[in-house]
Amino acid sequence: MTTQTPVRPQTRAGREEPQRKKGVRLAGAFYLMVLPAFVLFFVFHTIPVIQGVYYSFTDSPGYGPADFVGLRNYIALFTDPRVLHAYWFTFLIAAVATILVNIVALAIAIGLNGRIKFKNGLRGIYFIPNVLAILVVGYIFNYLFSNSLPALAEKLGIDALSTSLLTKASTAWIAIVILAVWQSAAFNIIIYLAGLQTVPTEMYEAANLDGASAWRQFRSITFPMIAGFFTINMVLSLKGFLQIFDHIVALTGGGPGTDTESVALLIYKGGFQGGEYGYQSANSVIFFIVIVGFSIVQLRVLRRREVEV
Template sequence: MSKRMSTYYWMTIPAVLLFFLFLTLPAIQGVYYSFTNYNGFGKTYDFIGLRNYINLFTDNVVGDAYWFTIKFAVVVTIFVNVFSLLIALGLNASIKFRNFFRGIYFLPNILSVLIVGYIFNYLFSNVFTVWGQSLGINALSTNILGNESLAWIGVVIVAVWQSIALNTILYLAGLQTISKDMYEASSLDGAGKWREFWSITFPLIAPFFTINMVLAMKNALMVFDQIVALTNGGPGRATQSISFLIYTGGFEGGEFAYQSANSVIYFIVIAVISILQIRFLQRREMDM
């Protein structure tokens, strides 16, 4: 091994140690505590085997949280990718002030999720309701975040609005890899815009579509900050996500070991969904 390569390896040691100390070690401890009845404080606890994991599958609160999270993630993933692709196609066209609009669309991504959530919380409760009452629109006259059936829609709106930025940038990067000569050749053959999109654009940006789908789904499954800022899991438990349930139950409800087991299952679910997404979408890439 050369002296330069040895130097590179030594330079990575601090990063590896920090990663192990703040990420790997707590994860291992969480798995360990998931087999106990530890309540989060004190030093006394007993090993109870798989009891926590068994109880998770019969807990209606946990089941409702998983249902909300998966429903939320699917809706957000679809809307984020549809809107971000449409915006990217528009920004990639020859329009004036294209770079300015790219900066504007990317702005939500650099804002704090909690700050954005609190701003929208104020808008939903104090601004949109006034507009709805003034315009006579019943749907906007009341705060949807206080409606058990509609509160999740408000969370979806905020999550989609803020998530579109990064996906748009990734789609723009993919669109810029396509040679304009291909579009010129297709136009000479009489292909319309719709045909160009399905025969040229979409197949060539398929790898970027795969990345965006996986990232959007993973981020949506881990939704937490928007829930805290907008609904705090309410009304009732209508918008309680898995990550929010793990936090409140584990650190505030004395269910540290139980929610540690929940977090292990949660990790497995996210990993399985991500792997299935990648395999399915990459197979579609090969078929295009």
């Protein structure tokens, strides 16, 4: 008579052990996939940032030996009229362009979201500026502002536009804003279109039955429902315009004189062309703090607005 060995029921710990080993293997695979990106980011981003912070405490011209000067560069920044003007000009461009680009993008997005013909084709056309090189487009706009527009204005008898907008500081900033808004509106339009797709059509139908006007529908339905998308566009727009660089290089090069220099352009000119590597490194650190500060404050204020809505 043969005796059978009784099969012991598998305990809970026994069942979890293979799953735990499988989880460890998966975690290891994830780390291996992330590691190359982390190494590249650390080598080409983190290390240069740390080096830049170090050079901001030196008088380095960008080559050769450098002496440690402590906070001298940071103190000098707050009394440098060229730096202060660059910050003021950058804030002006960023504020005006951020407001205009969101107004234009939201208006176009609402129009494209309506019942119009060739809607998909128009969406593609409006997105074209976002994929074009800013420098190339900037030189085209330079020609338009310097040649085509004055020639057209002269024929029409408009004396105010008969000379190039780029020759005077009082009008050059307007040309920069026009180019910046034209180029950046495409991305904002896509974000707003995505937001408008989340608004239920039933709400508009109910509003129409109640006799609500188009403006009332926008103020009470559309804008509150896309408030999160508005926050995203405002934060990204302001951050991008604070770093404006290519537009100015193509249109004015910072001129006339230094009247249209942005902070980014000043850092480039002074750091790489003017022998002020350490000084402009300090400027870069301050500028980084300013951008982060603006983004945090803007995000908190707009998110509070979302809650109130």
